[in-house]
Amino acid sequence: xxxxxxxxxxxxxxxxxxxxxxxxxxxxxxxxxxxxxxxxxxxxxxxxxxxxxxxxxxxxxxxxxxxxxxxxxxxxxxxxxxxxxxxxxxxxxxxxxxxxxxxxxxxxxxxxxxxxxxxxxxxxxxxxxxxxxxxxxxxxxxxxxxxxxxxxxxxxxxxxxxxxxxxxxxxxxxxxxxxxxxxxxxxxxxxxxxxxxxxxxxxxxxxxxxxxxxxxxxxxxxxxxxxxxxxxxxxxxxxxxxxxxxxxxxxxxxxxxxxxxxxxxxxxxxx
Amino acid sequence: xxxxxxxxxxxxxxxxxxxxxxxxxxxxxxxxxxxxxxxxxxxxxxxxxxxxxxxxxxxxxxxxxxxxxxxxxxxxxxxxxxxxxxxxxxxxxxxxxxxxxxxxxxxxxxxxxxxxxxxxxxxxxxxxxxxxxxxxxxxxxxxxxxxxxxxxxxxxxxxxxxxxxxxxxxxxxxxxxxxxxxxxxxxxxxxxxxxxxxxxxxxxxxxxxxxxxxxxxxxxxxxxxxxxxxxxxxxxxxxxxxxxx
Numbered sequence: 001x002x003x004x005x006x007x008x009x010x011x012x013x014x015x016x017x018x019x020x021x022x023x024x025x026x027x028x029x030x031x032x033x034x035x036x037x038x039x040x041x042x043x044x045x046x047x048x049x050x051x052x053x054x055x056x057x058x059x060x061x062x063x064x065x066x067x068x069x070x071x072x073x074x075x076x077x078x079x080x081x082x083x084x085x086x087x088x089x090x091x092x093x094x095x096x097x098x099x100x101x102x103x104x105x106x107x108x109x110x111x112x113x114x115x116x117x118x119x120x121x122x123x124x125x126x127x128x129x130x131x132x133x134x135x136x137x138x139x140x141x142x143x144x145x146x147x148x149x150x151x152x153x154x155x156x157x158x159x160x161x162x163x164x165x166x167x168x169x170x171x172x173x174x175x176x177x178x179x180x181x182x183x184x185x186x187x188x189x190x191x192x193x194x195x196x197x198x199x200x201x202x203x204x205x206x207x208x209x210x211x212x213x214x215x216x217x218x219x220x221x222x223x224x225x226x227x228x229x230x231x232x233x234x235x236x237x238x239x240x241x242x243x244x245x246x247x248x249x250x251x252x253x254x255x256x257x258x259x260x261x262x263x264x265x266x267x268x269x270x271x
Numbered sequence: 272x273x274x275x276x277x278x279x280x281x282x283x284x285x286x287x288x289x290x291x292x293x294x295x296x297x298x299x300x301x302x303x304x305x306x307x308x309x310x311x312x313x314x315x316x317x318x319x320x321x322x323x324x325x326x327x328x329x330x331x332x333x334x335x336x337x338x339x340x341x342x343x344x345x346x347x348x349x350x351x352x353x354x355x356x357x358x359x360x361x362x363x364x365x366x367x368x369x370x371x372x373x374x375x376x377x378x379x380x381x382x383x384x385x386x387x388x389x390x391x392x393x394x395x396x397x398x399x400x401x402x403x404x405x406x407x408x409x410x411x412x413x414x415x416x417x418x419x420x421x422x423x424x425x426x427x428x429x430x431x432x433x434x435x436x437x438x439x440x441x442x443x444x445x446x447x448x449x450x451x452x453x454x455x456x457x458x459x460x461x462x463x464x465x466x467x468x469x470x471x472x473x474x475x476x477x478x479x480x481x482x483x484x485x486x487x488x489x490x491x492x493x494x495x496x497x498x499x500x501x502x503x504x505x506x507x508x509x510x511x512x513x514x515x516x
Contacts, residue, residue: 016379
């Protein structure tokens with residue numbers, strides 16, 4: 001018998017943090033490869049393209065590029081990413097409680113952190129892939145001119161959306177695991193879509209403000225926007241918006257890990 | 272190796288009342304010793320074991336595993352502890368080898384030592400016949416053996432088992448308990464909770480009987496059995512005496 005840190009384990013960042021996180025992430029990605037989840041992902045990829053196809057057919061002279069971009073933005077980095085994360089990130093703790101695996105993970109030295117970070121990584125990867133495929137297909141179907149730069153921009157917005165919002169949904173996942181889905185929908189509505197549109201200090205801490213501002217910046221729409229609409233975006237350069245999303249992500253994830261480390265679940269909570 | 276002193280754990284129920292799940296429990300388990308924690312459902316066995324496993328924080332009192340306090344040094348306590356519960360929580364689609372590898376990585380084990388450790392556990396628990404079969408195709412006895420293997424992957428000196436034979440048939444339970452005998456012989460401290468008394472009557476070095484969150488009797492088998500013909504009789508006598516006092 002030996003105790004790992006005294007014998008064959010080492011406490012390097014790779015072994016203590018990275019390897020456990022990757023182990024959980026690969027396990028969670030494996031879970032996402034079920035028929036049901038693949039079907040849902042397929043729907044997520046096809047849905048925006050189907051909407052764009054329907055809209056394009058109603059427009060006799062083809063779709064206006066700006067209008068198409070706005071629609072794809074609303075459908076993919078907003079709707080598809082949000083729904084994808086609700087399915088993948090919200091049940092981070094609840095799934096383990098229900099399957100009886102929580103206790104076996106939580107009794108490992110870095111188990112709780114690895115569970116959250118691994119699930120986060122899997123949710124971001126899975127939803128980003130779905131979002132990028134959905135954006136590609138939607139741009140293709142919309143038949144907008146210069147599609148490649150558009151796909152690149154939308155891919156960047158998808159990745160930033162999933163990074164920030166998966167971290168946002170990590171909080172309800174650890175605070176209210178059994179009601180995480182409902183709580184996350186409430187967080188999405190209140191934080192992202194209510195506070196995010198209030199032109200005040202409060203919207204600075206939302207992902208939606210940063211994504212909107214990036215969209216306006218990268219599409220060169222700033223000069224075209226009416227004055228009242230300019231209140232809904234942040235005038236800072238793109239790197240500030242990206243840094244803000246990354247900073248927000250780190251703060252939310254650290255908070256979620258801290259909370260999860262302190263959480264106790266009495267035996268009656270498990271099913 | 273396992274030490275619990277005056278442990279108290281209270282929960283706040285949904286109606287606001289305080290539930291005293293554990294109320295002043297003290298016990299210890301030395302290396303190479305197997306202690307049976309006996310009690311009816313709701314007696315406080317699982318809560319006690321979960322405090323030891325750092326899953327719950329005590330309201331007061333102390334609990335230590337391998338000398339590490341579960342509150343002030345939970346990571347140290349987790350490194351010294353293997354935990355097995357009635358619900359195996361073994362993912363259906365993974366093989367026993369994959370499960371052990373995943374959990375070994377949660378302990379920060381390097382690839383080489385982890386592979387060697389898995390081989391050793393497979394050999395000592397007799398998993399070779401189904402090590403590469405998805406857990407969904409294993410019997411409940413085999414799944415519980417995989418759960419035990421998962422608990423042993425980091426070679427812990429202390430083992431806590433919460434009703435591990437609950438879902439097993441007679442043969443599965445006997446095999447599992449036989450494996451525990453071997454682990455005790457290796458020098459591991461084993462704390463085992465159960466309410467299937469006949470299974471452990473002749474296996475444990477000591478028994479702790481708990482009722483309503485309090486210890487009503489503890490001692491070696493002769494001390495617990497006294498004039499009673501079986502552990503079951505002694506158990507009910509201890510409960511009756513505890514209730515009367």
